[in-house]
Amino acid sequence: MENTGEREGLRLRKIGFIGTGSMGRILIEAILESKAALPTQMTIHNRTIEKACAIAEEYKGITVSASLPSLIKKCDWIFLCVKPLQMIPILKEYKDYLTPEKTLISITSPLSLDQLEGIVNCQTVRFIPSIVNRAGCGPSLITYGTSSQEDQKKSLREFLSCFSSPLEIDESITRVSSDIASCGPAFISFLVEKLIEAAVAETTITKEEATYIAENMLIGYGALLQEKLFTLSTLQKRVTVPGGVTGEGLKVLNEETGDMFHKLFVKTHEKFDEDKYFIQKQLEKEQKGS
Template sequence: MNVGIIGTGNMGKVLIEAFIESKALLPSKLCIFNRTIEKAEKIKINFPEITVTSDAEDVITQSDIIFICVKPLQIHPLLQQISPCLTHNKCLVSITSPISVHQIESMVNCQVARVIPSITNRAFSGISLISFGESCSQHYISYINYLFSNISEPVLIEEQVTRVASDIVSCGPAFFSYLIQRFIDAAANKTEITREQATTLATGMIIGMGELLQKDIFTLQTLQEKVCVKGGVTGVGIEVLEKELGDMFEHLFQSTHDKFCEDIEDVHNQFI
């Protein structure tokens, strides 16, 4: 099956590299387009068999399934531009959360799905969040699941949990890398350890913890219980976290949902 990708920014590039390196997709089966053509040409340097086109319509005509990897407010004008090329036998896949599959289906005469990937998919790991439109055939449902099973664990989600699921899966790596960086900075500021050494130790710790969870050796709860000996150093540290964190994560989710509502309103005004 021929696959097209419109938009080769951060996530478009992640999908291209992950699909090819996982062997889910041959480079010769990929057709890509970016408004700044140099970005697409840079990807072709590493994968010469990829086809780079000069416009989005060429991607549509040369592909069976097309991933739209552009910003939310760019999707409506893009759909207006490419809709004449989108026939019922093709499938359009958006990777942006504020636009529902139903909104896209209202504008195009093709099959529609939405997949919200994560930066962790670049390492063939983590979760990808999937929603299928009513128009999507079993043929494309199976193929999308195949593609993302090679680079992630695909999880089907309902519309009402789109934002929080995206916060956990897609935004989560940025949130927790920030926390880990603060953890490292504090260690370097308060003790004699260097930032470089603290970074090495913290990185190894995170990777090791991930392996424990991946192999079902511990859950998050049992991991805390095993490390946190009553009256010990870890317990003292946990007490500080309990006191200092407060409602921080509740505030985080409230803020992301507030921004999401703004984005939905902006998008809605385009679609009416």
């Protein structure tokens, strides 16, 4: 049963967003439409101010701030939703406003929590959302910095649970966890589109028919997992009748995929290492200049 007192406590928090690009906007929409917070609790900022104003026009009550010091001073939780190389200059310039009672929530993985805590004195959290959170469900990933206080951890987890299924992870598995949770929907969409393309090429089914069937299959598939009627393994076994059509298809998939996903994780980690390298170089440059 929902604790009304805790819920009201969340209602009183002021939430700031620095960056309202693709993922920033998705998060704002997920928060507001799940009623995790009210528009009047939210202050947003974007380098292109028109993007922030467009969100405020849609969700009446949101405050658009052209001033980052004003946003930071006003808010308890500050979501930092900018590109990795934009983060450090922002944090360096406004670190004095990020005081210990505030919580900085980074949705970007290449800048480690240790590096964040080396710049700011506030509480730090890494939160990796997924596009599926826009539907008020799906995984999200949390890693807390050493400065995070227990009451803040509890409140933040309750807040994130309004529109996602948060999982606390160790920082060492950030990239692979993000590949599954955040990049996974794009990977699965790609594979399903390939399934549709092949169906259209090899048979007389139309693209519209194949797409309709595939999309609704995914919706039903998700419902089966959500209701815990099957696991990934038991679902596959239930559909696969010995000597049947599904089994023949699975043989092809087993042969053709091979080490495909192994290569995928190698590539995503190589890109991650590249991003971390440039972040480190930027930090070193900032340190020399200070």
